[in-house]
Amino acid sequence: MAREPVTIGGVTVAPGTRATIDLSLGQLYNHNPISMPVHVVHGRRAGPQVFVCAAVHGDELNGVEIMRRLLATPALRQLRGTLLAVPMVNVLGVLHHSRYLPDRRDLNRCFPGSETGSLAARLAHLFMREIVSGCTHGIDLHTGAQHRANYPQIRAALDEPETLQLARAFAAQVLLNSDLRDGSLRAAAGAEGVRMLVYEAGEALRFDERCIRTGVAGVLGVLRELGMLRGRTGRTRRREPFIARSSYWVRSPGSGIVRMLRGLGDVVSRNDVLARISDPFGEVEVDVQAAADGVIIGRSNLPLAHEGDALVHIARFPRGESGDGYAFDDAPDDDSAWLPEEPPIV
Ligand SMILES: [Zn+2]
Structure with a gap:
C-alpha cells in the first residue's frame, strides 16, 4: 500500500523524497521576511515520525553541526517513517549569537506557547503546531551555556521504560533522570505524548568534535532502535551508561x-x-x-x-x-560505519 505524503508548513512531501521547507515567522522590522528552515526526509515505507531540533537556545551550536552530518548519512535513503530536522529553532537567537530571543525571553521556558502571545510564545506555538504535533518522538540538542561545557549526556524521564530504552540506544556515557522544567520543549512535547530525549554536550558558541560525533551516532542509534534504520552498527562495544538520579x-x-x-x-x-x-x-x-x-x-x-x-x-x-x-574515557562514542566520511573539527 502506497504511503501518504506528509504536509509541513503547507508544503506536501511525497514518500521517498526529501524537501527543505521554510516555516514563515513573518517579518523583521526592517521588512525582511524571516523563517525557520526544516528539512523533511519522508521515507518510502511507514514508520515513526521523529523530529530532531537544535539551537532552541540560539548560541548552542553543536546540534547545528550534528544535524548537517545526520542529513549527510547515506543510511537515511532507506529510512522508514519520517524525519523532521530543524537545525535552528531559535533563528533570531542564532543571528545574535544569543541564547535568548530579541525580547529577552528564553524560548525553552515559553512552550507550548500561544498564537497571540509574545514573540517567543508565537515561535514556540508554530514549532508545536508544525513540527511536534505530528511526531511520535523527538530529540532536542543542547550544549552548556557560554563559558560552561557539558560532558555528553542524555536528560530524559528515565522512569518511563521506553524512554530509558531510547536513552540507552543514544549511547552517551551519562544518562541523567531530570524533572520536567515548566515551559520547556520537552515538557510541552511530553504532554502531547511525544517521547523526548534532550542531548546536552559541549559549550555554547563552540564546536566540539567529540560531542558532535557522539551526537550524530546517538541520533542514528535512536532511529535504529525505533526500527527506522536497518543494518548493523559499527560499534564494537556498547558501554553500560552511568544512570544518575540527581545532580x-x-x-x-x-x-x-x-x-x-x-x-x-x-x-x-x-x-x-x-x-x-x-x-x-x-x-x-x-x-x-x-x-x-x-x-x-x-x-x-x-x-x-x-x-x-x-x-x-x-x-x-x-x-x-x-x-x-565506572570509566568515563575520552574515546568518542561514535559509530563510524554509519557516519559519512568527515575530517574532524579541531
Ligand atoms: Zn540549551
Whole structure:
C-alpha cells in the first residue's frame, strides 16, 4: 500500500523524497521576511515520525553541526517513517549569537506557547503546531551555556521504560533522570505524548568534535532502535551508561581567579579538591571541594568567579555506590560505519 505524503508548513512531501521547507515567522522590522528552515526526509515505507531540533537556545551550536552530518548519512535513503530536522529553532537567537530571543525571553521556558502571545510564545506555538504535533518522538540538542561545557549526556524521564530504552540506544556515557522544567520543549512535547530525549554536550558558541560525533551516532542509534534504520552498527562495544538520579552544582566559596583542577568525566569523591580560587596576588587561596561522590558532567571554563557562581556540575552516584565501576574515557562514542566520511573539527 502506497504511503501518504506528509504536509509541513503547507508544503506536501511525497514518500521517498526529501524537501527543505521554510516555516514563515513573518517579518523583521526592517521588512525582511524571516523563517525557520526544516528539512523533511519522508521515507518510502511507514514508520515513526521523529523530529530532531537544535539551537532552541540560539548560541548552542553543536546540534547545528550534528544535524548537517545526520542529513549527510547515506543510511537515511532507506529510512522508514519520517524525519523532521530543524537545525535552528531559535533563528533570531542564532543571528545574535544569543541564547535568548530579541525580547529577552528564553524560548525553552515559553512552550507550548500561544498564537497571540509574545514573540517567543508565537515561535514556540508554530514549532508545536508544525513540527511536534505530528511526531511520535523527538530529540532536542543542547550544549552548556557560554563559558560552561557539558560532558555528553542524555536528560530524559528515565522512569518511563521506553524512554530509558531510547536513552540507552543514544549511547552517551551519562544518562541523567531530570524533572520536567515548566515551559520547556520537552515538557510541552511530553504532554502531547511525544517521547523526548534532550542531548546536552559541549559549550555554547563552540564546536566540539567529540560531542558532535557522539551526537550524530546517538541520533542514528535512536532511529535504529525505533526500527527506522536497518543494518548493523559499527560499534564494537556498547558501554553500560552511568544512570544518575540527581545532580548538584558546586558553587564558588569566594571571589577570585579560578584554577580548575578536575575535568569533564572525572569521577570525584566527597571533599576532593576540584578547583582553587585565589586573589590576583596569590595571597589568599580557597579550595573548592566536592560535596558528594559523583562524576563531573559540567563545568565553568571561565577562570574568574564571584562568590556563589556555579563552577562544577556533578551527577551523584546512587546511594551505596561508588565510582569504582565506572570509566568515563575520552574515546568518542561514535559509530563510524554509519557516519559519512568527515575530517574532524579541531
Ligand atoms: Zn540549551
